[in-house]
Amino acid sequence: MKIYTGTGDRGKTSLFSGERVSKSSFRIEAYGDLDELNSVMGAVAAALNTEHKELKEEIQSVQGMLLNAGAWLATTPDAASARFLKPFTKDPAKWLEAAIDRMNASLPELKQFILPGGHLSASLAHMARTVCRRTERRTISLVESESGGAGDTMAPILIFLNRLSDYLFVLARYCNHLSGQGDLLWGA
Amino acid sequence: MGRLSGKADFLAVLEDRRWLAPGILEFRLRRPNGFTFIPGQFLRFTLDDVQRDYTMVSRPEAKTLDFCIAVVDGGRFSTEIQQARIGSRFQVSGPLGHFICQGAVNPAVFVATGTGVAPFVAFCRSGVERAILLHGVRHPDGLIYRNVLAPAVQSYVACIGTSSTTTGYGIEVYPNHVTDYLKSELAPGIYDFYLCGRRDMIRDATAIIDGQFGDSRLFIENYG
Numbered sequence: 001m002k003i004y005t006g007t008g009d010r011g012k013t014s015l016f017s018g019e020r021v022s023k024s025s026f027r028i029e030a031y032g033d034l035d036e037l038n039s040v041m042g043a044v045a046a047a048l049n050t051e052h053k054e055l056k057e058e059i060q061s062v063q064g065m066l067l068n069a070g071a072w073l074a075t076t077p078d079a080a081s082a083r084f085l086k087p088f089t090k091d092p093a094k095w096l097e098a099a100i101d102r103m104n105a106s107l108p109e110l111k112q113f114i115l116p117g118g119h120l121s122a123s124l125a126h127m128a129r130t131v132c133r134r135t136e137r138r139t140i141s142l143v144e145s146e147s148g149g150a151g152d153t154m155a156p157i158l159i160f161l162n163r164l165s166d167y168l169f170v171l172a173r174y175c176n177h178l179s180g181q182g183d184l185l186w187g188a
Numbered sequence: 189m190g191r192l193s194g195k196a197d198f199l200a201v202l203e204d205r206r207w208l209a210p211g212i213l214e215f216r217l218r219r220p221n222g223f224t225f226i227p228g229q230f231l232r233f234t235l236d237d238v239q240r241d242y243t244m245v246s247r248p249e250a251k252t253l254d255f256c257i258a259v260v261d262g263g264r265f266s267t268e269i270q271q272a273r274i275g276s277r278f279q280v281s282g283p284l285g286h287f288i289c290q291g292a293v294n295p296a297v298f299v300a301t302g303t304g305v306a307p308f309v310a311f312c313r314s315g316v317e318r319a320i321l322l323h324g325v326r327h328p329d330g331l332i333y334r335n336v337l338a339p340a341v342q343s344y345v346a347c348i349g350t351s352s353t354t355t356g357y358g359i360e361v362y363p364n365h366v367t368d369y370l371k372s373e374l375a376p377g378i379y380d381f382y383l384c385g386r387r388d389m390i391r392d393a394t395a396i397i398d399g400q401f402g403d404s405r406l407f408i409e410n411y412g
Contacts, residue, residue, distance in 0.1 A: 005391060006391035006394075010398055014407075017290075017405075018380065018405035019405050020398060020404065020405070080289075
């Protein structure tokens, strides 16, 4: 199958629900950022040492959740196409909370600010956290820009994104912990 | 075979086969008990290392799953389906695909080239409202399922780009391409466009829709 169609050459693209929209619209900005976030998550997993197979698999599970969230972002509320989407519930956010607690249990208590950095995997996790925060802001802009049911559809996704940035902060610390170098403390 | 729900892999039995037009074959598989689909969805056929997707043209509740296929010289799958004995089994999976009728939000414009008309046959057999159908073919023989489509839609437009006349085929034809019809004949408005066919048609039609029918919705199924 060829990848290119040429249908997006004039600055517009189709949503999953069929509407033609500008590539700079809130919806496209939001799922574009989500796509970027997913790519950085892939880089985090790739930067982990081979012995951390379980953590890589955990990150890949989160990537799957992001794909599902992206499909919802690409679909307008009440579209017939939504029947093909897997419902997005509060479960992914709860799943993240359990993962945060699990990693936190092996980390020292944080008493001062840390610098984003350290091991490559940790640095990338911090980068993913900032992209996640931007994705969350764009998704809020989308909800605020649309009247109707967008808020209902997006509510569990916003909770998920908020929790995911917490997860990524802890993941960054955990990656430094696994690498043996610990947090990069801000000495100021 | 047990009840199937959602996507499934199964062996399907060839029940029947007939020529719709020179080079276009319709074949029928026995519908497994409980197998269902949404009109516009397709099955994926696997033959050794070759996979081909074909859209059901039958109604979901019909006893058979019907497909149409353009027979290609030397084509692995089309040769196989042309020569297979009735009763042969084919490895398939599905239903797959998201190209379905989205409901009557706006008047629908179905645009097909060649056997890309298949999903619209399934739509029409299940009932459509306020639809215009443009079917682009090189020769009037290619106007397959005309007797199903024409009565089901508000306006059936046979587009024969190679024709120099509008009459003489037993029906009136538009002697130009589907994209010319969109550009010059379709009244301004907001529509739900459904495009299924060749890549160049989809690219050109999308450009026209973006330029002339900007607030419309657009659903695309690429047929290679």
